[in-house]
Amino acid sequence: xSFWERIYLPxxxxxxxxxxxxxxxxxxxxxxxxxxxxxxxxWRGWHVxxxxxxxxxxxxxxxxxxxACPAEAITMTAAEREKGEESLYRxxxxxxxYEINMLRCIFCGLxxxxxxxxxxxxxxxxxxxxxxxxxxxxxxxxxxxxxxPEKRIDVTKRQxxxxxxxxx
Amino acid sequence: MPKVKIDGFEVEVPEGTTILNAARQIGGxxxxxxxxxxxxLKGSGGKCRTCLVKVxxxxxxxxxxxxxxVASCQTQVLDGMEVANISSDEVLNARRGVxxxxxxxxxxxxxxxxxxxxxxxxxxSFEHGLADTRYEFERRTxxxxxxxxxxxxxxxxxxxxxxxxxxxxxxxxxRVHGVIGRGDHAxxxxxIEKAIDNDxxxxxxxxxxxxxxxxxxxxxxxxxxxxxxxxAHRNCEKCSGKAVAWMYGNEIFRVTGRKDQYGEVxxxxxxxxxxxxxxxxxxxxxxxxxxDRHSVISQNHYENKTVTVK
Numbered sequence: 001x002s003f004w005e006r007i008y009l010p011x012x013x014x015x016x017x018x019x020x021x022x023x024x025x026x027x028x029x030x031x032x033x034x035x036x037x038x039x040x041x042x043w044r045g046w047h048v049x050x051x052x053x054x055x056x057x058x059x060x061x062x063x064x065x066x067x068a069c070p071a072e073a074i075t076m077t078a079a080e081r082e083k084g085e086e087s088l089y090r091x092x093x094x095x096x097x098y099e100i101n102m103l104r105c106i107f108c109g110l111x112x113x114x115x116x117x118x119x120x121x122x123x124x125x126x127x128x129x130x131x132x133x134x135x136x137x138x139x140x141x142x143x144x145x146x147x148x149p150e151k152r153i154d155v156t157k158r159q160x161x162x163x164x165x166x167x168x
Numbered sequence: 169m170p171k172v173k174i175d176g177f178e179v180e181v182p183e184g185t186t187i188l189n190a191a192r193q194i195g196g197x198x199x200x201x202x203x204x205x206x207x208x209l210k211g212s213g214g215k216c217r218t219c220l221v222k223v224x225x226x227x228x229x230x231x232x233x234x235x236x237x238v239a240s241c242q243t244q245v246l247d248g249m250e251v252a253n254i255s256s257d258e259v260l261n262a263r264r265g266v267x268x269x270x271x272x273x274x275x276x277x278x279x280x281x282x283x284x285x286x287x288x289x290x291x292x293s294f295e296h297g298l299a300d301t302r303y304e305f306e307r308r309t310x311x312x313x314x315x316x317x318x319x320x321x322x323x324x325x326x327x328x329x330x331x332x333x334x335x336x337x338x339x340x341x342x343r344v345h346g347v348i349g350r351g352d353h354a355x356x357x358x359x360i361e362k363a364i365d366n367d368x369x370x371x372x373x374x375x376x377x378x379x380x381x382x383x384x385x386x387x388x389x390x391x392x393x394x395x396x397x398x399x400a401h402r403n404c405e406k407c408s409g410k411a412v413a414w415m416y417g418n419e420i421f422r423v424t425g426r427k428d429q430y431g432e433v434x435x436x437x438x439x440x441x442x443x444x445x446x447x448x449x450x451x452x453x454x455x456x457x458x459x460d461r462h463s464v465i466s467q468n469h470y471e472n473k474t475v476t477v478k
Contacts, residue, residue, distance in 0.1 A: 027323070060279045060389075062278070062279030062280070062284070062391070063390075063391035063393065063394060066394070067393050067394075067464065069465050078388045078389070078390075079388065080387065080388050091277075091279070091280055092280060093279075093280045093388050106339055116278075116279050117279060146472075
């Protein structure tokens with residue numbers, strides 16, 4: 001090494017110059033969750049199990065999402081609707097337990113495509129991070145949308161997408 | 169022995185064999201589908217019309233073709249007969265029409281139905297039917313009926329193949345259910361919903377090509393494609409004891425008879441084996457059953473034998 005290389009000063013200054021230049025460049029990161037990046041309308045994130053317009057669960061536990069799932073992330077247990085539960089479930093069979101393992105899920109959207117009842121949709125919500133694996137097994141409490149209008153999750157863009165596909 | 173040619177394949181069969189059975193001896197795609205014919209039930213067949221074929225040459229003596237499409241499960245072969253099944257557009261069109269008729273009153277509740285995945289009508293409509301219906305009127309509906317503690321009758325799904333009636337007639341000493349009413353009003357009934365308490369009554373579930381008769385002990389428990397069908401046997405004084413145990417892990421969810429490639433059971437099993445013996449220690453598990461790899465039942469199962477018989 002020559003004398004100038006041995007004192008390291010020019011190399012440090014060169015590096016600092018690059019750092020200084022980056023102060024004035026446009027940042028690549030955003031302050032999530034205060035700030036969110038725009039996503040495509042077909043963005044596939046956190047699933048939702050939709051209710052119909054009368055607030056009844058659409059899912060009938062047919063198991064087609066689970067058999068379509070390439071990661072085998074979905075499990076369910078079906079139950080028969082009792083008398084008096086007609087306002088809760090649309091069909092005579094419903095999913096008593098419906099779990100998606102979010103660590104296994106690859107967000108491919110095949111469950112959405114397989115669903116004959118238009119019950120499951122992937123939304124633009126990002127699955128929150130956590131410290132415990134157990135918390136990533138999402139049950140019906142985290143998947144089924146609420147009954148009140150403000151707790152409903154809007155998937156009209158995705159439904160339109162399905163409708164268009166059917167007409168093609 | 170008469171020689172018959174089906175879709176160009178020649179086969180020699182004993183006198184009195186039907187076209188359907190001759191085609192089954194050849195095997196493969198040329199076998200006509202059958203919804204009502206059941207080889208182990210005497211007198212079955214001739215009702216659903218899905219097995220229609222065209223006889224292009226009557227026999228060696230009389231080369232004229234038969235004027236109409238014939239039901240292959242009822243028509244016996246003659247020497248020199250030539251039959252067109254999938255090679256004839258007329259047959260495929262007629263079959264599509266038959267499927268449309270069968271689906272007129274059939275509800276679209278496959279996501280709920282326990283038969284889905286092993287339903288012959290589902291396979292048939294997938295192969296031949298149209299995706300939409302042209303029927304605009306209300307479908308006929310019935311109340312669900314519990315036939316005894318083990319069997320559930322969804323009359324709405326019934327296609328009136330009469331298989332269960334023949335089963336009840338031929339496997340049990342006294343017949344307690346039959347078809348009442350005529351035409352569109354015909355329905356399977358037990359007369360005043362009388363419970364069937366015969367030891368072999370559970371076989372009506374296996375012979376039903378659709379989900380009209382289902383197992384109440386398995387009702388909504390699981391879907392068939394989540395379960396692994398395993399050949400199993402036990403010492404039973406009433407029946408052969410040869411059955412299929414549908415397992416999930418070490419749990420037996422349901423027991424059925426052993427169906428062959430045409431979905432037909434030859435060793436009928438008794439109700440004790442079918443409904444009451446669901447503990448692992450009741451059965452000797454022989455190994456995984458051969459399931460066609462195109463079937464939804466073999467989806468996500470990696471333990472099939474490497475060579476499968478279609």
